[in-house]
Amino acid sequence: MPVNDNTVNTDKKPYHHGDLRDALIAEGLCLLDSRDAESLSLREVARGVGVSATSVYRHFPDKQALMTALALEGLTRLGAAQRAAAEAAGGGKAGFAETGRAYVRFALANPALFRLIFASPALAPQKAAGGMHSEASTLLLANAAAAAAQDGGEAGIRAIQAWAVVHGLAMLMLDGQIPEDDAIIDQAIG
């Protein structure tokens, strides 16, 4: 029963849903907890919300747009997790390390969502001509890396390197190439 009983609705069934867009996103995120992104169908999300498949098109131009919306929510959560980890560690160098640990932890806890974030062309700064998002990036590492790429400074390279380590670690673990071992994470980041 993948229907998440959010909302205030007293199980009435009005013709008009009320807030379909958010409901679709919520259902999508819910499904991504147990399913991977490419096996997720638009029709399944619509079914979960109890709505016809084509009504999705009133809120998203196509399936890709729905996926992008899910990815954007994922990006926000990932950014929040990193910020929270950094603050909990009191900022500074220790805070930055915690940011990396949070990154990997988020990936392992939300495999499908994490993958979706980086599989979304619309969220990729180097692509996405209409880069309405590019400066709204909530990713600490991305911001640092972006600055890096421009002036090519020493600190910039370090930021990219740090991002690459945690991203590589996360991906390799998600793909079953290396064991999901906390000790490995700690040692590789330190």
Added chain:
Amino acid sequence: MPVNDNTVNTDKKPYHHGDLRDALIAEGLCLLDSRDAESLSLREVARGVGVSATSVYRHFPDKQALMTALALEGLTRLGAAQRAAAEAAGGGKAGFAETGRAYVRFALANPALFRLIFASPALAPQKAAGGMHSEASTLLLANAAAAAAQDGGEAGIRAIQAWAVVHGLAMLMLDGQIPEDDAIIDQAIG
């Protein structure tokens, strides 16, 4: 016209293809040069070879198996590229660094194939119960990392770290998160 004219066939059309399995793999690899893996359909590969869709099932139990075969070929090529790079640099520390550069270069040159390799559960040592492949891994980094994961030695962690850096770099570049810049690769690996 995505049909690659491999083979000795003198454009005859015998009922029996001769070597459909290899032809399907060749066509698949060819299509992966211009298309990404998830948009690749079994029917399209069959069409490219000039054969009915269901005849594919004589050689592969399902689409997944075809994709795994493609991924395996990709893995072999990636391993070969790394070995060649290492040898060209004369082995040693410089050779190891070249191995990493070759890894990223391969990813940028064959985006769809590279992604497919790591999207194939059957090639993931940590999954794939019937790990008929696990010891046949042609990936230098994977071997080093595998040894690392077991005895948890210092050298092992370094191997994993190195793998994570190049893998992360490759993925982030493929995903358009950082520019595909040779200078960045050199500095991040160095």
Added chain:
DNA sequence: CCGGCATAGTTACAGCGTAAACATAGGAGG
């Protein structure tokens, strides 16, 4: 020469993304 078996083809089905046409309702203007 022929019979069987590996190989390929045909047909069929459910599920997908999505376009077009239609239905419903809830708020604005009279």
Added chain:
DNA sequence: CCTCCTATGTTTACGCTGTAACTATGCCGG
């Protein structure tokens, strides 16, 4: 208060997909 507009949701339909069942072809051993 009634009417119509518009935003939202539904029905139906199309071509695509992966794959199961059944049929056709042709090579190779007896």
